[in-house]
Amino acid sequence: MRRVLVVEDETSIRELIALNLQMAGYQVLEAGSAEQGLALLSQGQKCDAAVLDVMLPGMNGFSLCETIRRDDPNIGIIILSAKSMEQDKIRGLSIGADDYMTKPFSVSELLARIEALCRRVNRGAAEAPVPDETRMVSGQFILDQKSRVLYKAGKPIDLTQVEFQIMELFFQNPGTALVREKILEGVWGENYYGDVKIVDVNIRRLRMKVEDEPSSPKHILTVWGYGYRWNG
Template sequence: MCKENILIVEDDADINNLIAKTLKKRDYLVTQAFSGSEANLRLSMEDFDMVLLDLMLPGLSGEELIKEIRAKKHMPILVISAKTELENKVEVLNLGADDYITKPFELDEIVARVNSQFRRYRKFDSNTKENSSVELKFKDLVLNEECREVKVKNKNIYLTGHEFDILRILLKNPDKVYSRGALYEQVWKSGYYGEDNTVNVHISNIRKKIKEIQQEEEYIKTVWGIGFKLEKN
């Protein structure tokens, strides 16, 4: 039985209650917040395993809340929003969201996306317990597989689940060049059709977060026309 605690942040009470009722039926623990400010307060007082988040909220906006979460915590963030433009989705992924669902939505899709995120986290937890190499090191970066933490110069950087998975793959095979398609298929577990910018967005986000601490070194190299690998200088 699932015992993960999910924070639902949605100012429309009917939508919030509907999602909460649906997830409770699937044996998830649920906490509800109806503004960005209330959600931020709850996050400061309690640990959650996932956040389902609207963007257009009273108090703190969804985008501002994502920044607050990523500055302090590591958990899946699923955005549920009426904003459908590509630039909105790219911005939110850059800020640190793991997934983006547009309104109107089907409840079965919400449940499927939630289950998918937790399966991936459980899988990596299980795999790392069987793996004798818990830490992967490269230059001033250390990735801990067991606790899913990344440090640069001994300072934590907060990656989304997909960002962590991409970096982990590159660190596991430092001499290998990965195409965008290969990374997409390994991380998202689905087919790549050559027109999705998702991998580029996540690579850019990883670089940006590393640069905030380590500006002198490059960590991920773009191999033009092929893909990405570690930058060994």
């Protein structure tokens, strides 16, 4: 059974999310603070996804997101907050969140996004046993579908599930300009409700990991007014 961590200090909202997740067949871990959430995870309660409120007592949701992401590159993370300013969304995505929703929110939309995240996490687990010969090579880069790790000149680069799937799209379409909407559909699913700007944030994060000079990229190239192109 898929497991979701819900960290929200407003009891009514937390219970609403938990109830709907349970009705949809998920196991739910509830926490009213970041510290409680981390304590649950430290007890070995591995989760497929996490829904994190930003405005929490003590450690805030952004710091919690960073902490969880350091320990688990595969977990799907949704930041949930009353803040709707663009810089808050960008900050959440830049520090490792996979998605961002603002309050008030649609429970059905939240469930759809959690479902999409869990499919990606489970997909990674299901693909782990594939043979080594399925490694994808592009120049000095190797994308290992068994370990879910990207290698650059033999050195491993840890990727989140979202980052890994973006790289899969690039490796499958070398030298091809991919429109942002195609990347969004290929990674987040065709029924995703979010903004295409989430692609830009993840590309920025990927460049920090794969480029020698992220400000002057040689591999993940911008196709102005369209999208991005991979150059191995």
